[in-house]
Structure formats: C-alpha cells, structure tokens
Amino acid sequence: MSATQKTISPVDSSVYAERPYASAKEIATALAKAAAAQTAWRNVPIAERAQYCTRFTDAFVAKTDEIAPELTWQMGRPVSAVPGEVRGFEERARHMIDIAPTALADVQTEPKAGFTRFIRREPLGVVLTVAAWNYPYLIAVNSVVPAIMAGNAVILKHSSQTPLCGERFAQCFKEADLPEGVFQVLHLDHASTEQTIKDPRIDFVAFTGSVGGGHSIQRAASSRFVGTGLELGGKDPAYVRPDVNLAHAIENTVDGTFFNSGQSCCATERIYVHEKVYDSFVEGFVDLTKQYRLGNPLEPETNLGPLVRTSAADFVRKQSDEAVAAGARALIDSSLFPANKPGTPYLAPQVLVDVDHNMRVMTEESFGPVVGIMKVHSDKEAIDLMNDSSYGLTASIWTEDEQAAIDIGDRVNTGTWFMNRADYLDPALAWVGVKDSGRGCTLSSVGYEHLTRPKSFHLRTAT
Known part of the structure; x- marks a missing residue:
C-alpha cells in the first residue's frame, strides 16, 4: 500500500x-x-x-x-x-x-x-x-x-x-x-x-x-x-514619503500587511516612514489594525484567519519576542484578540516600532501578521534600507509625486515597483523576483x- x-x-x-x-x-x-x-x-x-x-x-x-x-x-x-x-x-x-x-x-x-x-x-x-x-x-x-x-x-x-x-x-x-x-x-x-x-x-x-x-x-x-x-520568498518593503495621501496609504499598507494573515510572498513586511508623517502614520496604522477580527475563518465576519499551521505561528511569535527583547515596542495588545492562543495557529496581528535591521523581523521573511515600522529622514535612507535585504520580489512607495516614484524605483532592487498600491499582480506585467x-x-x-x-x-x- x-x-x-x-x-x-x-x-x-x-x-x-x-x-x-x-x-x-x-x-x-x-x-x-x-x-x-x-x-x-x-x-x-x-x-x-x-x-x-x-x-x-x-x-x-x-x-x-x-x-x-x-x-x-x-x-x-x-x-x-x-x-x-x-x-x-x-x-x-x-x-x-x-x-x-x-x-x-x-x-x-x-x-x-x-x-x-x-x-x-x-x-x-x-x-x-x-x-x-x-x-x-x-x-x-x-x-x-x-x-x-x-x-x-x-x-x-x-x-x-x-x-x-x-x-x-x-x-x-x-x-x-x-x-x-x-x-x-x-x-x-x-x-x-x-x-x-x-x-x-x-x-x-x-x-x-x-x-x-x-x-x-x-x-x-x-x-x-x-x-x-x-x-x-520576499521581505517586501514600503516607503511612505511626506507628500503621501495618508489615509490611502494607511488603509492599503495595513491590507498589504495582514491580508491572508500575512502569508503572501509579496506581503508588506517592513515599512519606512518619513519623519514628517511618521507619528500620524503609525497612529492610523495601529488604529486600523485593532479593527481586525481574528477567529474562525468559516464565519463571514472574520477577516483574519489562522496561519497555516501552529509551527508557522510559533515562528512569527518568536520573531516578535526577539525584537521586543532587543528594544522594539509592540503596539498591539494581543488581549484585544481573544482567539489569539499560543500553541495554536491563531495569532493576533502585531505592529512593532523602534526596530532596526539587527532584528530578524526586519530581515528574515515572517510570512505572518507582523510588521516593523522604522522612521527615516530622507529618500536616500529609505532606498538604502529597502535594498538592505537578500530578497527582491516587490517594493512600494506611497507618494503623490509620480516622477519621484519613478526615480526612486530605478534605485530599488526589486522585481515589481508599486506606487500607491501593494500586494497585487497585474497580469499585463511581468511577475519576477531578484536575489x-x-x-x-x-x-x-x-x-x-x-x-x-x-x-x-x-x-x-x-x-
């Protein structure tokens, strides 16, 4: 047999x-x-x-x-x-x-x-x-x-x-x-x-x-x-410029991070935000994240389901715990999500700040509902951080300046460069990765x- x-x-x-x-x-x-x-x-x-x-x-x-x-x-x-x-x-x-x-x-x-x-x-x-x-x-x-x-x-x-x-x-x-x-x-x-x-x-x-x-x-x-x-794999970055439509960027980066419980090769896993809009972006991002409903995915009101298996959830939990131990701050209280239970695939979303590239959560693919957000002071700093990765599937920029998006995109090592959207495949465009x-x-x-x-x-x- x-x-x-x-x-x-x-x-x-x-x-x-x-x-x-x-x-x-x-x-x-x-x-x-x-x-x-x-x-x-x-x-x-x-x-x-x-x-x-x-x-x-x-x-x-x-x-x-x-x-x-x-x-x-x-x-x-x-x-x-x-x-x-x-x-x-x-x-x-x-x-x-x-x-x-x-x-x-x-x-x-x-x-x-x-x-x-x-x-x-x-x-x-x-x-x-x-x-x-x-x-x-x-x-x-x-x-x-x-x-x-x-x-x-x-x-x-x-x-x-x-x-x-x-x-x-x-x-x-x-x-x-x-x-x-x-x-x-x-x-x-x-x-x-x-x-x-x-x-x-x-x-x-x-x-x-x-x-x-x-x-x-x-x-x-x-x-x-x-x-x-x-x-x-991917560890796809987003860069939020100071001229951004903030409400649009928050709504779409949250979705790009947590849709499918973050189990997407092109999920947004790290976000770099210009200092001029950093506080407002983080506040809006956290507020929207708290509105997710984690639970039984067969129930129509659920919009955040379990990860594929318990070991995957454990991996993401460990990444987050390591980051917090190294100085990061977790902005989401997991008690807001009663279905979150260690030892199961059900995992609350998490937003981390005060992160850096010495932390695995910013460099190693998470494939789960967690994101790190870093403050940056210039386009160049954002470009350098986006390129500081062994991956290169997609990257996104959130700005109202199309020419700036094109100019910055030319300097980012990625397969797809998005402006004001993320986590989407257009079949008219080549789907490729680098590195x-x-x-x-x-x-x-x-x-x-x-x-x-x-x-x-x-x-x-x-x-």
Whole structure:
C-alpha cells in the first residue's frame, strides 16, 4: 500500500483530506501520457487552445461557491476573502488567453532580398508545475494556463496542504474536454518530486515556495539542461514619503500587511516612514489594525484567519519576542484578540516600532501578521534600507509625486515597483523576483518567453 499525505486543517486541526501518493508506476504512466499528448497538442491552433482554456476558466468560476469553504478548510483563509482569489484567477487566465496569439506569433526580422527570416516560439514540451498553498489557485494558474496555451502539456504537483485545489484544476479541464494527457495532477512526496524533475520527459519546472525549496528544485534539475522558474520568498518593503495621501496609504499598507494573515510572498513586511508623517502614520496604522477580527475563518465576519499551521505561528511569535527583547515596542495588545492562543495557529496581528535591521523581523521573511515600522529622514535612507535585504520580489512607495516614484524605483532592487498600491499582480506585467526571491518570469507577454524556446528560420529563397 502506498503512503498517503494528510491535510491538517488550520481551522480545527482535523484531518480534512487524505490522498495516496502516486506510485512510481503511476508517475511513469503520467509522464508517458503527457509526452504523447504534447506531440499532438503542439499542433493544435492557438485559437482552438484558447477555446479549451476559456471553457476551463468558465467551469472554474462557476464553482466559486463550492471552492470557497473547501479552500478555507485546507489553508485557513477567511471564506469571505476566497471569491477574491477566484476573481484574480479569472483575470489572469483570461488575460493570458487573450494575449497568446500576439505573444506567440512569429518574430519577423527586417526584410532581406532573397531570404525569408523569422523566429518561431516553440513549446518546451512537458511542464511540471509545483504550486504552493498560500494562493493555491492564483499561483498555479500563472504557469498552467499559459503553458497549455503555448502548446505544452502540464503536470501539476500541488502542495500537500491544498491537494483538492489541484483536483479542481483537473475537474475543470475535464469539463472543458481538454484532450487526455495535456493536463494531469499528481500527488507527490519530496523524493518522488525530485525523481520526476530528473526524468528526461520533463522539459521545464515552474516552482513557487521557499528559498530552501527553490534550492532543492535547482539541485534536482542540475543534472540536466532543463529550465526552472522559481518564485521564492520576499521581505517586501514600503516607503511612505511626506507628500503621501495618508489615509490611502494607511488603509492599503495595513491590507498589504495582514491580508491572508500575512502569508503572501509579496506581503508588506517592513515599512519606512518619513519623519514628517511618521507619528500620524503609525497612529492610523495601529488604529486600523485593532479593527481586525481574528477567529474562525468559516464565519463571514472574520477577516483574519489562522496561519497555516501552529509551527508557522510559533515562528512569527518568536520573531516578535526577539525584537521586543532587543528594544522594539509592540503596539498591539494581543488581549484585544481573544482567539489569539499560543500553541495554536491563531495569532493576533502585531505592529512593532523602534526596530532596526539587527532584528530578524526586519530581515528574515515572517510570512505572518507582523510588521516593523522604522522612521527615516530622507529618500536616500529609505532606498538604502529597502535594498538592505537578500530578497527582491516587490517594493512600494506611497507618494503623490509620480516622477519621484519613478526615480526612486530605478534605485530599488526589486522585481515589481508599486506606487500607491501593494500586494497585487497585474497580469499585463511581468511577475519576477531578484536575489533570493527567485528567477524567471510568469504572466504578461514576457511570461510566454519562458514557456517556449526560440527557433530561427533562415530560408534562402533565391538560388
């Protein structure tokens, strides 16, 4: 009998789902089916691929009411917030479908007498998507839909925390009548995932997860010249300038910090505020934070759910405690949140001031509902502090001066630079990271470049 994976719900610590891991024979069968299906799928016209993917998207959106409680039970996000993930899924899927004809079109060169020359974007083959639990549908759709639109076959290995999300993908592609083998789901343990990556029938790996996980993926792929896309961690900063719309900045940085209980690669985890608006910003930020309701995520009034597991909450608690011991001040009284209980995944939000970069909470990814706020005296100081990180996924600036935002953005080492917003992916823009936040790209027309390979056609037509 094969081993099984168990999904422990953070809602009540019960076993919500249990699935057997795929056997070696099942993995080999899936790889063979994917490779065979892809040889036919690559010849399907893009317009026809779009019809399949559109039907898939329609089927998924129609299941919003079923998906919401199912997702909440798996990873703890408040059920009231799940429809937002479905909307984001739909936005990304439809955008990548719509731009595919242009993004995948032949690249024409300048005319040359006696020659026809162009570059064709060819599919890679079989793409293995290894998706994370924190935004299980948004993360997976970033690579799954464009990979299929580009003529690849896809095998999805979802997190053991959210296995039903992978199965929802399979269900919706089946309802869309996608040819068998073009999309498959496998439940894999770490060892089987590593062996699958090493299989010569895998042509690309799209991974989202921790920095350590990214290194493991890269090691597994290192024996072959196979591409990897790695979206890893973040310690994303915000800079609040003195010309800021203060109410707007407070509302949106609080949301960017605490949405999904801070379990977002692009959550705002550290904030630098100009001294001229520091006191007012901190006061407003704390007041709004106190309005959150921590509790059972299945209750509609809850807007702050548990972390994914108790160990994650313990990690954040330890970061905060270490910072306070080193001189930081905690501005949120956890007794305001009765559901906050040590030894459980339920953790009150926390705002820390008098922090510095000697504290882990300002340098190490927290992935939870805590933020440190520092006072700065100039743009340069803010830039230096934002860049003082091993991560570089997103960063934001809060100002009314667009040119200043552009000028400062040019000096910040990050994949995405926001002005007056944060924690949002626009599918028309490339989603990338620098430093330990990873490499590669998803979304936008640039994302298609990573799911295809260029093939040059150099034809002498006059002899």
